[in-house]
Amino acid sequence: xxxxxxxxxxxxxxxxxxxxxxxxxxxxxxxxxxxxxxxxxxxxxxxxxxxxxxxxxxxxxxxxxxxxxxxxxxxxxxxxxxxxxxxxxxxxxxxxxxxxxxxxxxxxxxxxxxxxxxxxxxxxxxxxxxxxxxxxxxxxxxxxxxxxxxxxxxxxxxxxxxxxxxxxxxxxxxxxxxxxxxxxxxxxxxxxxxxxxxxxxxxxxxxxxxxxxxxxxxxxxxxxxxxxxxx
Numbered sequence: 655x656x657x658x659x660x661x662x663x664x665x666x667x668x669x670x671x672x673x674x675x676x677x678x679x680x681x682x683x684x685x686x687x688x689x690x691x692x693x694x695x696x697x698x699x700x701x702x703x704x705x706x707x708x709x710x711x712x713x714x715x716x717x718x719x720x721x722x723x724x725x726x727x728x729x730x731x732x733x734x735x736x737x738x739x740x741x742x743x744x745x746x747x748x749x750x751x752x753x754x755x756x757x758x759x760x761x762x763x764x765x766x767x768x769x770x771x772x773x774x775x776x777x778x779x780x781x782x783x784x785x786x787x788x789x790x791x792x793x794x795x796x797x798x799x800x801x802x803x804x805x806x807x808x809x810x811x812x813x814x815x816x817x818x819x820x821x822x823x824x825x826x827x828x829x830x831x832x833x834x835x836x837x838x839x840x841x842x843x844x845x846x847x848x849x850x851x852x853x854x855x856x857x858x859x860x861x862x863x864x865x866x867x868x869x870x871x872x873x874x875x876x877x878x879x880x881x882x883x884x885x
Contacts, residue, residue, distance in 0.1 A: 683849035690841035694859070698837050701789045702868055705822050708787035709872040712820035715780045716799055717876045720772035722780075725758035726801050727814045742811035753810055755803040762823075763794035788822075789837070796835055798823045807875055814876075821871035834866035
């Protein structure tokens with residue numbers, strides 16, 4: 655009886671049945687962690703690249719359409735109305751402070767100038783063109799348009815030709831500044847890391863966690879801002 659028991663024990667020690675399942679159970683958590691990390695960070699990279707293309711397209715359309723924001727002048731005026739040293743037609747860069755520097759407050763596509771039908775139309779056109787390229791959680795309130803005076807552009811008495819910037823932003827804060835647009839993770843990376851034996855999972859994203867999106871903006875010089883036609 656004793657010898658039979660010893661034989662069975664020796665046989666059990668040599669039996670490798672089920673070892674594959676044990677190895678699979680050990681490795682599956684690490685495999686899933688790598689797999690889902692590739693998926694989520696792949697989504698991040700894809701959204702980043704497509705959002706860059708969207709901002710390029712937004713800035714291009716804005717450069718040949720009516721101003722979206724309020725306070726954008728139609729012409730370059732003299733900074734000093736009493737100084738007639740330089741005649742109309744002189745390029746703004748000919749003298750420091752020759753043309754009046756106008757930097758209107760930026761606006762998002764959602765709050766285009768409500769008193770200007772062309773501004774609303776331009777904002778709608780931009781949003782229609784870029785919406786398919788943006789992340790799913792982006793709205794027209796996340797696309798900021800800036801018009802900034804540049805003395806290297808335009809001439810005295812001519813069309814106001816600012817630098818136009820299209821930027822992907824987050825929600826506006828109480829002080830009027832815009833936060834970062836955020837990316838949301840959809841996989842439980844933190845839980846998977848813990849399953850692999852990681853003791854400290856601080857800094858590893860959980861399902862639904864967010865991180866700031868990389869800053870994305872494109873700046874182009876305006877062309878005619880719809881002066882005399884639709885670009």
